[in-house]
Amino acid sequence: MPSSQPPFDASTAPNVIAAEQRIERNRTAQKIWLWTVLVAIFALILVGGATRLTDSGLSITQWKPIHGVIPPLSEADWQQELELYRQIPEYQLINKGMSLGEFKQIYWWEWAHRFLARGVGVLFAIPFVFFLATGRVEKRLRWPLFGLLLLGGLQGAVGWWMVASGLVDRVDVSQYRLATHLTLACLIFAAIVWVMRGLVPHSDDPVPSVGVRRGAGVISVLVLVQIYLGGLVAGLDAGLASSTWPLMNGAFVPEGLLELSPAWHNFFENQLTVQFVHRLGGYTLFALTFWHMLAAIGRGRGSTHGRRTVMLFGLVTIQAVLGIVVILGQVPIGWALVHQGWAIVVLGFSVAHWRGFYGAYPMESGIRIGN
Structure with missing residues (x-):
C-alpha cells in the first residue's frame, strides 16, 4: 500500500527551518511581553492590598478612567477632592476632621492603584495589537489573548463596582465585591501564566x-x-x-x-x-x-x-x-x-x-x- 505522506522535498528544508526560527523569535518576544505584564499585575495586586490595609480605597469617590490618571495639581484641586471625600460615610463616621495632609496619604495609595491598573491595560493592549497586526500571534492564541484583554476591561469595571459599594450606606467596601475583584485579578494572572508556559520548551x-x-x-x-x-x-x-x-x-x-x-x-x-x-x-x-x-x-x-x-x-x-x-x-x-x-x-x-x-x-x- 503506498504511503499517504508526501515525498520529502529537500529544497523546502531551509524554508521550514527559517519559519521555525521566526516562530521562536516571535514566541520569545511574546514571553518577554507576558512576563512584563505578570510583574506589573503582581505589583498592582500588592498595591491593592496596601490600599485595603491602609483603608485608602474610598479616598477617590469618582471613576474617571481617562481623566483620572492626572492627580490633583493645585491646592484647589486637593480641596475639591477632600470635599468629595467628606460627603461619604467613611469620613463622616470614622475620619471626621481629617486634615488635608492625612487625606493625601490615603489618596496617593488609591491613585497609585488605579494608575497601575491603567498601566497594566496599556502594557497588555498595545503590544497585543502590534503582534496581532504583524501576524506574530499564532492562531490558537488569538482568541485567548483577546479574551484576556476583555477580562482586563471587566476588571476595571469590577474595581469601580467594588468602590461604589462603600460610598453610600457603608464605611468600607463590600467584602463580596472585594473578594471578587481580587480573584478576577488572580484569574487573569493565572491565565497569562498558562499561555506563557505554553510558549516555553518543556x-x-x-x-x-x-x-x-x-x-x-x-x-x-x-x-x-x-x-x-x-x-x-x-x-x-x-x-x-x-x-x-x-x-x-x-x-x-x-x-x-x-x-x-x-x-x-x-x-x-x-x-x-x-x-x-x-x-x-x-x-x-x-x-x-x-x-x-x-x-x-x-x-x-x-x-x-x-x-x-x-x-x-x-x-x-x-x-x-x-x-x-x-x-x-x-x-x-x-x-x-x-x-x-x-x-x-x-x-x-x-x-x-x-x-x-x-x-x-x-x-x-x-x-x-x-x-
Missing part, C-alpha cells in the same frame, strides 16, 4: 500518571479559592477575629461559627467563621500538595515533574508559615502584604506546574509569521 519526561496531572489542576483551583477566601478575610478584617494558633479562642472549632441566620451568611459575613474556613482551606492545600508530591515522586522518580512538586510543596509550606505569622501578629501590614504577595507566587507556580504536564504549543503550519 521537559520530555513522561507524565507520572493521569491522577498526578489532575491533582495539579485541583491544587491550582484550590489556591484560587484560598485567595478568594483571603479576600473575604481582608474585606471583613477577619484576621483579627482570633490571634492564636493552632487553636482559635481556645478551641480548634471555636464557638460562634453559626451565630448568624440564615446559616450561610456566616461563611461570608461572620469574621470568626471566615477566618476558620480560610484556615481549613490552608490545611487542605498543605495536605493535598504533600500527597501530590509523594504521588509524583513515587510514579516518576527523578523526573522534572516530581521536582516541581517538591518546589510547590515548599512554596505552600512557606505560605502557611506566613499566614501563621500574620495571625499571631494581629495582621501587621508588612507581613500581611508578604502573605498576599506569596499567595500570587504560589498561584503562578501551581498553574505553571499544571501546564507543564501538557507540553509546549506545537508549531503551527501555514501561519503568517512577522519578521
